Amino acid sequence: SFKAIYKAKTKEQTSIAICACFTLMRLYILQGKASEALALLKQLSHDVAKEHNAIYNTTFDLCAGYIYACLKQFDKIPSWLQTGEISTARFMYNGMAFNYIISSKAILLTENWIKLEVMCESFKEYYSVFHNRLGFLHNEIYSAVAKYNLYGMGEGKATLQNALAMGAADGILMPFVECCSFILPILTGLAGDSAAEDSYIGRVISCCRQYGKSLNAFKSEASLLSKRETEVLRLLARGLSRDEIAAQLYLSVSSVKTHLQSIYLKLEVNNKMKAVQKAAELKII
Numbered sequence: 001s002f003k004a005i006y007k008a009k010t011k012e013q014t015s016i017a018i019c020a021c022f023t024l025m026r027l028y029i030l031q032g033k034a035s036e037a038l039a040l041l042k043q044l045s046h047d048v049a050k051e052h053n054a055i056y057n058t059t060f061d062l063c064a065g066y067i068y069a070c071l072k073q074f075d076k077i078p079s080w081l082q083t084g085e086i087s088t089a090r091f092m093y094n095g096m097a098f099n100y101i102i103s104s105k106a107i108l109l110t111e112n113w114i115k116l117e118v119m120c121e122s123f124k125e126y127y128s129v130f131h132n133r134l135g136f137l138h139n140e141i142y143s144a145v146a147k148y149n150l151y152g153m154g155e156g157k158a159t160l161q162n163a164l165a166m167g168a169a170d171g172i173l174m175p176f177v178e179c180c181s182f183i184l185p186i187l188t189g190l191a192g193d194s195a196a197e198d199s200y201i202g203r204v205i206s207c208c209r210q211y212g213k214s215l216n217a218f219k220s221e222a223s224l225l226s227k228r229e230t231e232v233l234r235l236l237a238r239g240l241s242r243d244e245i246a247a248q249l250y251l252s253v254s255s256v257k258t259h260l261q262s263i264y265l266k267l268e269v270n271n272k273m274k275a276v277q278k279a280a281e282l283k284i285i
Helices: 002-010 014-030 034-049 054-070 087-093 098-110 113-127 133-151 153-168 180-191 200-222 227-237 242-249 253-267 272-281
Strands: none
Touching: 002 014, 014 034, 014 054, 014 200, 034 054, 034 200, 054 098, 098 113, 098 133, 113 133, 133 153, 133 180, 153 180, 153 200, 180 200, 227 242, 227 253, 227 272, 242 253, 253 272
């Protein structure tokens, strides 16, 4: 992916750079580097904006929607993907499946299982245009989650087995892993306690557990400091004094002092220099 990004820049191949960045962002989340994934997404946003290209802008929306859905940040998914109003992009992406995959992924987060089941039935038609196997694979995973929640474990297992059969042929992991919190109960039900670690389903379960830990770590990291504490720390990092921070944030000096004490406690440091350094390491500022 890094090679693709570097080479694409020399040839001004923005579309390839977008795909390579998207691959890296997904990998970063799996590795427990969600903050790095979001930093890369932010940089990609700036790079794409410079192009003033409608197709690139829409493609970036798709990438952002997928990444935010993986991180369970529904409110940050572009609104047209949240609502399923994807017809405006269909002229560019008809048969390519990805807009439908992400729209379904957004509905998954809302836990509207009836709507998700209906969407999965409807989208089979679109995936059939070019017989898009990736679309069918995601569709079966989402359908399995919907059926599990609507009709029970038996229905969920039967549908997820179809998806696993598709994925096993090429050793595909990530579409399953990126839905880990929704499908892990079904997977463990299918595998049983004696699943071999080197089996395909064993690998899927192992990666799902790793992904879940990464998401939990990101959630803890993101919620470590309050919004006000983060604002205070950013100003502190810029070299402002307590009085200057108080004036800029319309707070009393004593309130700033209280916020700083809380920041030191949460970051397990004892001075402002170490607080700024620790926050930078954790990607908080």
